[in-house]
Amino acid sequence: MSTTAQEPATVGTERRLTITEAIREGIAEEMERDPRVFLIGEDVGIPGGFGGAFGVYLGLPERFGHERIIDTPISEKAIAGAAVGAALMGLRPIPDMQYSDFLFECMDELVNQAAKMRYMSGGKLSVPLVMRAPVGTANRGAQHGQCPESYFIHVPGIKVVAPSDAYVAKGIIKAAIRDDDPVIVFEHKLLYGSKGREQAGGMDLTAHVPEEDYVWPIGRAMVKRVGTDATVVATHLTLYRALAAAEELAAEGVSVEVIDPISLQPFDLDTVFASVERTGRLLIAHEDTLTGGWGAELAARVAQERLYSLEAPIRRVAAHDVPLPVAPVLEQAVVPTQQRIADELRLLLA
Amino acid sequence: MIEPIDVTGLGRDEALVLYREMLRIRRFEDRVYQLFLKGELPGTLHQYQGQEAVAVGACQALGPDDWITSTHRPHGHALAKGVTVRSAMAELYGKATGCCGGKGGSMHLGDPSVGMLPAIAIVAGGISVVSGLGLAYKLQATDQVALCFFGEGASNEGAFHEGLNFAAVQRLPIVYVCENNIYGASTPFHRTSLVPDVANRVAGYGMPAVIVDGMDVVAVRAAVAEARDRAQRGEGPTLIEAKTYRFAGHSRGDARGYRSRDEEAAWKEKDAIERLGLAITSAGLGSEADLADVLADVNAELEDAVEFARSSPDPDPADALTDAYATAIAIGAAL
Ligand SMILES: Cc1ncc(C[n+]2csc(CCOP(=O)(O)OP(=O)(O)O)c2C)c(N)n1
Numbered sequence: 186m187s188t189t190a191q192e193p194a195t196v197g198t199e200r201r202l203t204i205t206e207a208i209r210e211g212i213a214e215e216m217e218r219d220p221r222v223f224l225i226g227e228d229v230g231i232p233g234g235f236g237g238a239f240g241v242y243l244g245l246p247e248r249f250g251h252e253r254i255i256d257t258p259i260s261e262k263a264i265a266g267a268a269v270g271a272a273l274m275g276l277r278p279i280p281d282m283q284y285s286d287f288l289f290e291c292m293d294e295l296v297n298q299a300a301k302m303r304y305m306s307g308g309k310l311s312v313p314l315v316m317r318a319p320v321g322t323a324n325r326g327a328q329h330g331q332c333p334e335s336y337f338i339h340v341p342g343i344k345v346v347a348p349s350d351a352y353v354a355k356g357i358i359k360a361a362i363r364d365d366d367p368v369i370v371f372e373h374k375l376l377y378g379s380k381g382r383e384q385a386g387g388m389d390l391t392a393h394v395p396e397e398d399y400v401w402p403i404g405r406a407m408v409k410r411v412g413t414d415a416t417v418v419a420t421h422l423t424l425y426r427a428l429a430a431a432e433e434l435a436a437e438g439v440s441v442e443v444i445d446p447i448s449l450q451p452f453d454l455d456t457v458f459a460s461v462e463r464t465g466r467l468l469i470a471h472e473d474t475l476t477g478g479w480g481a482e483l484a485a486r487v488a489q490e491r492l493y494s495l496e497a498p499i500r501r502v503a504a505h506d507v508p509l510p511v512a513p514v515l516e517q518a519v520v521p522t523q524q525r526i527a528d529e530l531r532l533l534l535a
Numbered sequence: 536m537i538e539p540i541d542v543t544g545l546g547r548d549e550a551l552v553l554y555r556e557m558l559r560i561r562r563f564e565d566r567v568y569q570l571f572l573k574g575e576l577p578g579t580l581h582q583y584q585g586q587e588a589v590a591v592g593a594c595q596a597l598g599p600d601d602w603i604t605s606t607h608r609p610h611g612h613a614l615a616k617g618v619t620v621r622s623a624m625a626e627l628y629g630k631a632t633g634c635c636g637g638k639g640g641s642m643h644l645g646d647p648s649v650g651m652l653p654a655i656a657i658v659a660g661g662i663s664v665v666s667g668l669g670l671a672y673k674l675q676a677t678d679q680v681a682l683c684f685f686g687e688g689a690s691n692e693g694a695f696h697e698g699l700n701f702a703a704v705q706r707l708p709i710v711y712v713c714e715n716n717i718y719g720a721s722t723p724f725h726r727t728s729l730v731p732d733v734a735n736r737v738a739g740y741g742m743p744a745v746i747v748d749g750m751d752v753v754a755v756r757a758a759v760a761e762a763r764d765r766a767q768r769g770e771g772p773t774l775i776e777a778k779t780y781r782f783a784g785h786s787r788g789d790a791r792g793y794r795s796r797d798e799e800a801a802w803k804e805k806d807a808i809e810r811l812g813l814a815i816t817s818a819g820l821g822s823e824a825d826l827a828d829v830l831a832d833v834n835a836e837l838e839d840a841v842e843f844a845r846s847s848p849d850p851d852p853a854d855a856l857t858d859a860y861a862t863a864i865a866i867g868a869a870l
């Protein structure tokens with residue numbers, strides 16, 4: 186049971202990186218140490234181009250060449266299919282989706298092939314691929330802002346992770362690349378660099394990233410803030426809004442614990458259980474829509490395993506069950522804001 | 536040196552309409568870009584400068600009941616199909632008076648009342664859906680034709696191959712307009728296809744294809760008109776590949792490091808608006824003063840639209856929760 190926040194200890198000089206820089210570094214280190222690792226996707230390595238939709242791969246083609254940073258046609262089925270096949274043959278592909286909304290273009294390769302090959306072969310085959318897919322609302326409307334993590338936690342055979350800070354992002358992309366199962370890594374596009382700061386409540390989105398080799402194990406949560414009166418479990422931008430809401434409630438004399446689950450499948454239930462045993466109250470917050478979101482699964486597990494630790498019904502705050510609108514006033518009415526999280530916390534504590 | 540296009544047989548009014556329609560799109564895009572840089576518009580932009588002849592030529596060949604599908608780069612298609620400048624501008628501002636009530640935004644401009652689906656920002660998404668438009672027209676024996684705009688990059692999606700083969704074998708009344716502007720985001724087409732012309736791909740589906748100068752509005756209009764006639768005769772779909780170029784970056788903030796300034800300059804020599812303008816004055820269809828009048832009209836229309844958008848109300852936040860279903864459902868209703 187953890188009673189302290191688990192931020193990485195800073196040993197030696199502090200080195201603050203953005204998530205973009207941390208992931209780039211993590212991928213580069215793994216490509217360096219393992220020749221089987223390669224990257225494949227749209228606009229990832231074109232000279233003078235973008236280095237991927239969010240610049241994560243800038244500089245990698247110069248280091249690793251176009252044989253290992255493979256630019257593709259706009260063909261998500263080809264990207265995912267080639268990744269599945271190459272992984273089956275023992276390579277470690279990192280297929281890239283520019284936006285997670287495009288994962289729906291390659292659902293067959295992910296859901297019917299990647300997820301099931303190990304099982305169908307009676308355990309003889311592995312599909313060690315790492316799909317990268319940015320999520321999150323950013324005034325781009327219904328087809329460029331979805332948070333589809335929960336579709337994939339429903340698929341046995343696929344692991345799902347959702348890092349929210351640079352330290353974890355680097356550690357978990359490295360863990361994912363070394364993992365023998367297909368892993369989808371969902372990052373939030375407003376958390377990549379400095380641009381998302383404002384929307385994240387002006388918070389510093391860089392984190393200390395040590396130079397040494399480390400991984401953040403898939404399946405381990407992180408307590409971001411220690412508290413005694415209520416527990417919030419939240420990911421991505423919603424995590425930062427939850428931290429801000431916790432700060433807001435601290436001023437009202439309430440102590441809120443905030444947990445970043447990081448890994449959605451497998452899920453570190455023990456960390457949540459331990460927290461709920463102490464606080465007796467649970468709020469789950471995510472930017473994905475409410476119905477059938479991962480919060481529903483977590484709520485069911487906590488209700489089943491820790492009902493008698495609870496002093497109040499579990500609450501959830503999520504995007505409302507509608508597609509994403511583009512107008513800022515509408516968008517903010519759909520996604521969970523700091524205000525809504527704080528209000529939910531007050532209801533939870535009432 | 537700008538070469539005029541061939542305007543043989545074109546009347547004065549027609550010529551000035553084509554000119555006005557193209558200029559409206561160009562000025563709209565230029566103005567929108569300024570407004571975006573000033574921080575007045577949310578989100579991102581995929582701009583259409585350079586490709587005006589394709590949208591205008593194609594839509595001028597359609598009837599009011601013909602529908603179009605569009606892409607992540609829809610501003611030109613929307614204006615050419617008749618979405619009003621006011622409602623398009625207001626949509627970019629995210630205002631209640633926008634053509635999608637602020638729910639769609641730049642990448643989903645559209646208006647059913649003028650025969651345009653909300654633009655589909657999933658590359659090649661429209662190519663799948665347009666099959667159903669064509670199928671409905673065929674099953675209901677209307678003489679409507681559906682027109683599907685997409686980029687050359689979209690021809691690498693599975694949807695292109697499934698959609699075109701299905702439409703061909705069903706002889707659906709569809710006109711596919713591929714805007715080959717050479718790049719899909721940063722990626723030149725030659726890096727993603729060993730066949731340089733998208734038109735060559737469709738022979739495998741038994742569909743006729745024509746390549747047209749996408750910087751010549753009259754040529755585009757003629758090609759689409761012919762394909763539309765063919766579709767209405769029940770002879771099935773046609774693909775038109777318009778060779779064109781986007782003058783701006785892929786989306787705002789694109790420094791265009793993947794292409795040369797010389798290449799850009801060469802394409803600007805083929806500017807469709809200037810080529811038509813020159814043709815109009817040299818053929819005596821209109822004077823410089825006539826063209827200047829068109830520009831003044833267009834500018835006035837734009838400033839009116841900007842004013843309209845700025846002074847329009849924001850959508851009511853409560854509206855965010857409507858329109859997901861025909862009738863609101865109970866499960867998962869707003870908390
Ligand atoms: C299925 C899908 N994959 C990738 C993207 C990201 N994307 C948006 S536009 C674009 C390039 C499209 O190129 P093209 O079809 O030639 O159209 P153009 O942008 O040149 O108008 C890409 C890759 C997307 N929107 N949808």
Ligand SMILES: [Mg+2]
Pocket residue numbers: 686687688714715716717718719720
């Ligand atoms: Mg293109």
